[in-house]
Amino acid sequence: MFFSRDLSIFNVMEPIVSNIFEDNYVKTGILKCDCQKCQLDIILLALNHVPPHYTSSQAGEAYIKALYMEPQLQSDVLRELTKAAQIIEENPNH
Numbered sequence: 792m793f794f795s796r797d798l799s800i801f802n803v804m805e806p807i808v809s810n811i812f813e814d815n816y817v818k819t820g821i822l823k824c825d826c827q828k829c830q831l832d833i834i835l836l837a838l839n840h841v842p843p844h845y846t847s848s849q850a851g852e853a854y855i856k857a858l859y860m861e862p863q864l865q866s867d868v869l870r871e872l873t874k875a876a877q878i879i880e881e882n883p884n885h
C-alpha cells in the first residue's frame with residue numbers, strides 16, 4: 792500500500808464551508824465566542840455533516856466559485872453551520 796499525495800485530492804467543501812462561515816458568522820459578529828478555537832470547531836463540525844465534494848486541486852477558482860454560488864449548496868451548508876454553532880456555543884472547547 793502506497794499512500795501518495797501526488798493525486799492532489801481536494802475536498803472543495805473545505806474552502807466553501809469556511810467562506811460561508813466567514814461571511815455569515817464572523818463578519819456579522821453573531822457568534823457568542825469568536826475565538827480561533829471555536830471558529831475552527833464549528834467549521835470542522837459542519838464539514839463532518841456536509842457531504843464531501845472531491846475534485847483535483849487543479850480544478851481552479853472558477854469551478855469552486857460556481858459551486859459556491861449554488862443556492863441549494865449554500866442552504867445545506869448554512870443549516871449545518873447553524874447547528875454546529877449552537878453545539879459549540881453550548882459546549883465550547885475551552
Ligand SMILES: [Zn+2]
Pocket residue numbers: 824825826827828829830883885
Ligand atoms: Zn471560544
